[in-house]
Amino acid sequence: MSLTDQVLARIDATFDAAQQRWIDWLRIPSISAQPKHAADCRAAAEYACKELASLGFDAAVRETAGHPVVTAHHPGPGGAARHLLYYGHYDVQPADPLELWTSPPFEPTIVDGPHGKRVYARGAVDDKGQVQMWLSAFRAWFEETGTMPCRISVMIEGEEETGSVNFKPFVEANRAEFNQADIIVISDTGMWDVNTPAISTSLRGMVYMDVILKAASRDLHSGMYGGSALNPINALTHALGQLKNAEGRVMVPGYYDGVRDISTRQSNQWSALGFSEDKFLGDIGLTEHYGEKGRGALERLWARPTCDICGIWGGYSGPGTKTVIASEAGAKVSFRLVPGQDPNAVIAGFKAFMQARVPTDAKLVFTVHGQGQGLEIPVDSPFVQAAAAVLEQEYGKPAVMTGCGGSIPVVETFQTALGLDSLLMGFGLDDDQVHSPNEKFEVTCFRHGMRSHARLLGRLAAK
Ligand code: BES
Ligand code: MN
Ligand code: MN
Numbered sequence: 001m002s003l004t005d006q007v008l009a010r011i012d013a014t015f016d017a018a019q020q021r022w023i024d025w026l027r028i029p030s031i032s033a034q035p036k037h038a039a040d041c042r043a044a045a046e047y048a049c050k051e052l053a054s055l056g057f058d059a060a061v062r063e064t065a066g067h068p069v070v071t072a073h074h075p076g077p078g079g080a081a082r083h084l085l086y087y088g089h090y091d092v093q094p095a096d097p098l099e100l101w102t103s104p105p106f107e108p109t110i111v112d113g114p115h116g117k118r119v120y121a122r123g124a125v126d127d128k129g130q131v132q133m134w135l136s137a138f139r140a141w142f143e144e145t146g147t148m149p150c151r152i153s154v155m156i157e158g159e160e161e162t163g164s165v166n167f168k169p170f171v172e173a174n175r176a177e178f179n180q181a182d183i184i185v186i187s188d189t190g191m192w193d194v195n196t197p198a199i200s201t202s203l204r205g206m207v208y209m210d211v212i213l214k215a216a217s218r219d220l221h222s223g224m225y226g227g228s229a230l231n232p233i234n235a236l237t238h239a240l241g242q243l244k245n246a247e248g249r250v251m252v253p254g255y256y257d258g259v260r261d262i263s264t265r266q267s268n269q270w271s272a273l274g275f276s277e278d279k280f281l282g283d284i285g286l287t288e289h290y291g292e293k294g295r296g297a298l299e300r301l302w303a304r305p306t307c308d309i310c311g312i313w314g315g316y317s318g319p320g321t322k323t324v325i326a327s328e329a330g331a332k333v334s335f336r337l338v339p340g341q342d343p344n345a346v347i348a349g350f351k352a353f354m355q356a357r358v359p360t361d362a363k364l365v366f367t368v369h370g371q372g373q374g375l376e377i378p379v380d381s382p383f384v385q386a387a388a389a390v391l392e393q394e395y396g397k398p399a400v401m402t403g404c405g406g407s408i409p410v411v412e413t414f415q416t417a418l419g420l421d422s423l424l425m426g427f428g429l430d431d432d433q434v435h436s437p438n439e440k441f442e443v444t445c446f447r448h449g450m451r452s453h454a455r456l457l458g459r460l461a462a463k
Contacts, residue, residue: 003145004458008451010140018136018450019119019443021051025090025128026108026121032067032091032162041067041158044090044128048156051135055142057154066166067091067158071177076151082460083151085181085420087410088131088188089160092123093435100437110443115194117443125441126434130187130427131156133446137453149461153181157410160188163208163370164409171410172417179418183383185456187449188408189426192273192400194442197391197452199384200404200424202302203411205337205374207346208310210367211236211354212330220325230361232329233314239357240331243307248292250307250335252349258340262303270298273400283431302403305374306336336405338374347371372409383423383460390455391425394448425452 001009011018030044031037045061045068052059052072059072070090076083095105101120103109108121123129141149155178157167171178189200213236216229245251262270277289277297291300300306314329316322335346347368354364378384379401391399404424411422427449433439 002458003149004455007137007140007144007454007458010144011136011447011450011454014140014143015447018132018139019446021136022129022132022446023108023119023121025132026119026123027106029095029106030091030123030158031094032159033094038067041091045070045156045158048090048131048135051139052154055135055138056147057152059154062170064159064166064170066162069158069167069170070154070156071174072152072154074148074152076148077461081150083153083181084457084460085153085155085178085184086134087155087157087184087186087414087422088134089127089157090131091158091161092126092128093161095122095437097437102438105437105439111440113440113442115442115444118440119443119446120438120440122439124439125428125432125445126439127160127188129441129446130449133187133427133449134185134453136450137457140450140454141457149457153178160408160410163206163372164413165370167410168413168417171413175417179420181418181420183381184411184414184418184420184422185383186408186411186422186424187426187453189404189406189424190402190428190430190432191426191445192402194429194445195395196397197395197399197448198402198426199379199387199391199399200426201377201379201401202339202403203375203377203424204302204305204405204407205339205341205343205372205412206407206409207335207337207343207350207371208369209333209347209350210330210369211333211350212328212365213358214328214363214365215361216325216327219327222323222325225325229325230359231325232362233326235358235362236314236329236331237312239354240309240312240333242357243309243333243353248290250305252307252335252346252353254345254349255305255341257345258342259305259338260340262299266303267296267299269401270296270302270403273298273402280430298403301405303338305338305341308334308336310334336374336407337372339376341374343371343373370409372407372412375411375415377424378421381421381423383421386459387423387425387456390452390459394452394455425456427452
């Protein structure tokens with residue numbers, strides 16, 4: 001029996017304890033966006049720090065201008081061992097609307113599903129469940145051998161879901177502590193389906209902005225003033241309504257500057273995956289393919305930029321009527337970017353776009369919450385090869401190479417500040433309801449993910 005096989009056997013024998021550590025972590029409502037949960041964010045950081053310390057890591061909770069970061073280092077067995085840097089996030093998205101949850105978001109609930117047991121909770125898969133997979137793989141190696149098979153460093157941050165605004169400067173300020181690693185290992189993306197593992201080869205970037213339109217000095221009677229005074233909601237929606245044309249093209253000037261068409265090879269590879277947009281949309285109660293005309297479904301999700309209004313407010317939305325012209329209105333707008341687009345140009349372009357479409361009396365106030373470029377992940381590295389090999393061993397079929405429509409903002413900083421590539425080996429499913437009510441993670445995905453991580457460590461130790 002190889003060492004890796006012994007570790008895998010230990011993972012299976014101690015599975016319940018790993019599941020329990022995952023569930024206990026999920027009980028902490030570490031919502032990074034909401035200041036009232038700051039203490040919970042710290043508690044979630046302390047939880048991970050304690051786990052790492054118990055595995056022989058030199059672990060610490062470190063301060064930033066925002067939520068703290070967990071860092072840890074383990075020298076491994078010494079000698080020629082590889083140095084792997086694991087990254088994940090302990091923060092979660094807000095859980096609302098709470099009334100749509102079938103069990104409370106921070107009381108993890110185990111339920112039977114078509115793939116066996118699943119755990120419902122905010123953060124079940126994104127990202128506490130996925131981080132716990134590699135923490136538990138570390139534990140199995142530690143218990144089996146008394147050390148780690150490779151040299152390991154760890155960063156678990158608390159602001160991924162708000163754009164890593166304070167974590168990026170932390171990485172830059174602590175460059176020398178982390179830039180000696182060979183690769184960054186991340187589990188914060190998805191599989192192709194429950195039986196087919198995947199490695200993600202791209203991430204979309206993002207610009208996320210608030211825009212507030214202010215008009216009169218107070219709210220107004222809509223009978224007394226309607227027809228004469230500027231209405232901020234009308235003006236804001238008039239401008240926002242022009243963001244996309246009927247062909248699904250984003251109309252911000254210069255938006256597509258630098259965007260490259262995918263290669264024929266890429267297009268063929270994605271076609272061969274046999275993606276059904278009908279099923280993808282059918283699962284969420286939709287029928288019509290929406291988005292940029294003349295582009296493939298996966299191309300639109302993985303290789304084309306887009307723009308979505310994520311929130312909008314203003315005026316009265318309580319029961320019955322209130323005849324009022326609000327003094328201001330606002331919206332949250334996200335731009336998903338692909339490699340080649342310049343986030344600063346998108347910010348400037350959006351400001352100019354809005355300014356050109358509102359009346360003189362409208363005062364626009366913009367806030368930029370986060371920005372990052374779209375990224376390509378090199379696939380010819382030995383680490384991607386190693387990950388593909390262990391995933392094939394674990395699942396009995398090859399891993400597929402996919403793009404990822406989501407964003408992990410700090411991955412760009414890892415490239416620029418640390419000079420390190422990332423390996424995106426994720427175990428989520430499309431129906432995990434990330435960021436939605438009833439987020440869940442399949443126990444089988446958690447288990448195979450843990451075993452895949454244990455295999456990866458064993459394989460990289462051997463080289
Ligand atoms: N884990 C996700 C990224 C992701 C999303 C991977 C969908 C695979 C599929 C990550 O936690 C996330 O949600 N990122 C945010 C970043 C944003 C707040 C800057 C995102 O993509 O919206
Ligand atoms: Mn995530
Ligand atoms: Mn997320």
